[in-house]
Amino acid sequence: MATHSSPNFLSFREKSSARRARRIVAAFLIFSAVLTSAYTALSLYIATQLVYAPQQPLYATPAFFGMQFHRITFPSREDHVQLRGWFIPGVLPGGHLTAQRTIIMVHGDRTNRADQGAGLLKLSVAFAQHGFAVLAFDMRGAGESPPAPLSLGYFEQRDVLGAADFLRSGQLPYPELGRPRVIAGWGVSLGAVTLLLAAAKEPAIRALVSDSGYPDFASILEREVPKRGHLPPLFTPGALLAAQALYGINFYDVRPVDTVARIAPRPIFFIHGDKDSFNPSTNMFVLATAARSAPDAHVQTWLVPGADHAQSFNTAGQQYVTRVTDFYNLALGPDTGKVSGS
Amino acid sequence: MSTSSIDPTGSQQRISVAPHEALHGALVGLIPLGLLLFVVVVVLLLAALGRQAVSAVGFFAQQQVAVSILIAGFIATIILYALAANRTLRQVALWQRSSLHVRSRFALWALGFTALVVMLPVLLALLLPQHPTP
Numbered sequence: 001m002a003t004h005s006s007p008n009f010l011s012f013r014e015k016s017s018a019r020r021a022r023r024i025v026a027a028f029l030i031f032s033a034v035l036t037s038a039y040t041a042l043s044l045y046i047a048t049q050l051v052y053a054p055q056q057p058l059y060a061t062p063a064f065f066g067m068q069f070h071r072i073t074f075p076s077r078e079d080h081v082q083l084r085g086w087f088i089p090g091v092l093p094g095g096h097l098t099a100q101r102t103i104i105m106v107h108g109d110r111t112n113r114a115d116q117g118a119g120l121l122k123l124s125v126a127f128a129q130h131g132f133a134v135l136a137f138d139m140r141g142a143g144e145s146p147p148a149p150l151s152l153g154y155f156e157q158r159d160v161l162g163a164a165d166f167l168r169s170g171q172l173p174y175p176e177l178g179r180p181r182v183i184a185g186w187g188v189s190l191g192a193v194t195l196l197l198a199a200a201k202e203p204a205i206r207a208l209v210s211d212s213g214y215p216d217f218a219s220i221l222e223r224e225v226p227k228r229g230h231l232p233p234l235f236t237p238g239a240l241l242a243a244q245a246l247y248g249i250n251f252y253d254v255r256p257v258d259t260v261a262r263i264a265p266r267p268i269f270f271i272h273g274d275k276d277s278f279n280p281s282t283n284m285f286v287l288a289t290a291a292r293s294a295p296d297a298h299v300q301t302w303l304v305p306g307a308d309h310a311q312s313f314n315t316a317g318q319q320y321v322t323r324v325t326d327f328y329n330l331a332l333g334p335d336t337g338k339v340s341g342s
Numbered sequence: 343m344s345t346s347s348i349d350p351t352g353s354q355q356r357i358s359v360a361p362h363e364a365l366h367g368a369l370v371g372l373i374p375l376g377l378l379l380f381v382v383v384v385v386l387l388l389a390a391l392g393r394q395a396v397s398a399v400g401f402f403a404q405q406q407v408a409v410s411i412l413i414a415g416f417i418a419t420i421i422l423y424a425l426a427a428n429r430t431l432r433q434v435a436l437w438q439r440s441s442l443h444v445r446s447r448f449a450l451w452a453l454g455f456t457a458l459v460v461m462l463p464v465l466l467a468l469l470l471p472q473h474p475t476p
Contacts, residue, residue: 015438018435018438018446021447021450022431022434022435022438022450025431025450025453025454025457026427026431028453028454028457029374029427029453029456029457029460031457032457032458032460032461033420033423033424033427033457033460035461035464036460036461036463036464037416037420039463039464039467040416040463041416044409044412044413044416048405048409079397141401146400146401147400147401147402148401149401149405218473219473219474219475220474220475222472222473222474222475223474223475223476233472233474234464234467234468235467236467236472237466237467237470237472238463238467245386245389245390245408245412246389246393246405246408246409246412247393247404247405247408248390248393279475280475280476283475
């Protein structure tokens, strides 16, 4: 209840109390505005840094290892980003080339299709020498592909889907080899995440190898953003929301753990280094458990002794190639030597 | 609810108070918040539209447009919010001088609530649980 009385009757005490109330509220308003403005500005800055990765040049081509290959360009699915890559035909024992079983190679973040650190080009060559054609490409914002924000799989999954579309209906560089009879995928780190997300949407990817994948990216970012930015963890949600406002990237949605079960009955081979200092090897079992939740799942795991993050191939060497090609041979069947119509 | 009082000219009049006065005060106090939310939504929509409009040009152009819109929107938001809050506080002072206590009190509570809502993103970021990978 209030009274309405003449201002002339307001006592000095009342005036002073009214002024104090206004000042407290004004101070609270200023404090909140300054605090939130500073938080927003810093979050926007962190978001711009988070998604920017300088593009690394390729250190070599398959020709360096004596392999035939063609440079290719194909569009990503949905947004048609023109991606660059190589198509390396598989080599059969008699020296004949083949494209019947083609593996899409997906690299990790802040690197490219040759990725010297993870030995990606060497592995592509090894697969080709075992009779598998290889489509190795640079995801958006990497290598020779156009600049793009690093979205940790949120947009990059369209690149993998674009690669699958290209193999099924694009203009392939070796028309005499026909179209691939089967398509498989291999991905490392971010590439593994991207491949898992894409394969859940694209049944044409018939078998997958996920090396050093993550169940979700938010938990990695919740560790890395404060660590790299030397900031308290409270800036992580702000930066992730700012990335959504700036680039339309929803990092909270990059969760292969939620979609991996949809890949069944197609087989998945999870590989992880037991000395992975960036992405704990327990994450492989989280993913494998999620994948096995499908009733008709075919899941294998391999914990590579002594391997750090994305170093399983470099650590296990020939054993890695043997185990992975055995997996593909079993999942995709042998090369029949026949050429499929294009 | 109503009460009798005497206005500055000395004539007696009946005025309705609590519910109407409280609502009036609260609504005026919430104007800065309403304006703030409206501008934020408009800026976010503009940023999304701007991003879409230049998506074919490339990432750097897209980033430049989005950052420019957000920075301009951010500054515009702060200015509009400060002006609206200042105007409301002046209005409250006027009501206090006119002894419209219920109205002024509710307007101040609404402004306090506004400050709390403005701080909400920071408070949520502080309080919401995070599960960083070890």
